[in-house]
Amino acid sequence: MSKQVPRISEAEWEVMNVLWEKAPQTANEVIRSLQGKTDWNPKTIRTLLDRLVKKQVVGVKQDGRVYTFFPLYTQSECQLAEAQSFLKRIYAGTINTMLVQFFEEQSLTDEEIKELRSILHEKSDKKKR
Numbered sequence: 001m002s003k004q005v006p007r008i009s010e011a012e013w014e015v016m017n018v019l020w021e022k023a024p025q026t027a028n029e030v031i032r033s034l035q036g037k038t039d040w041n042p043k044t045i046r047t048l049l050d051r052l053v054k055k056q057v058v059g060v061k062q063d064g065r066v067y068t069f070f071p072l073y074t075q076s077e078c079q080l081a082e083a084q085s086f087l088k089r090i091y092a093g094t095i096n097t098m099l100v101q102f103f104e105e106q107s108l109t110d111e112e113i114k115e116l117r118s119i120l121h122e123k124s125d126k127k128k129r
Contacts, residue, residue, distance in 0.1 A: 005073050016052070016071060018033045
């Protein structure tokens, strides 16, 4: 059984990406990483870290006066939860409707088509077993 991943806002995703890239990190390290990518002030980033800790998406460890932060979920777990939420909200949980719409709008390379065929064949083979 998989654990329920709390919802993460777009801004919180930016903080999580920094922590997935390298963890644990202090708040100041996270702030330095995000200062080149965003125009957020340090207080905003600390607020986002606090919010993620309260949601129990990020853990915090205190060593004296230094607090370090680390993700409690993998990037893959959060991406899957977000994708399932998106699918449920926008496409009523029906993946084929979403895929058809994407495939009709996007051009795919031969390599991408080959990879998709391979995935579908694999799924079909598993279903027959």
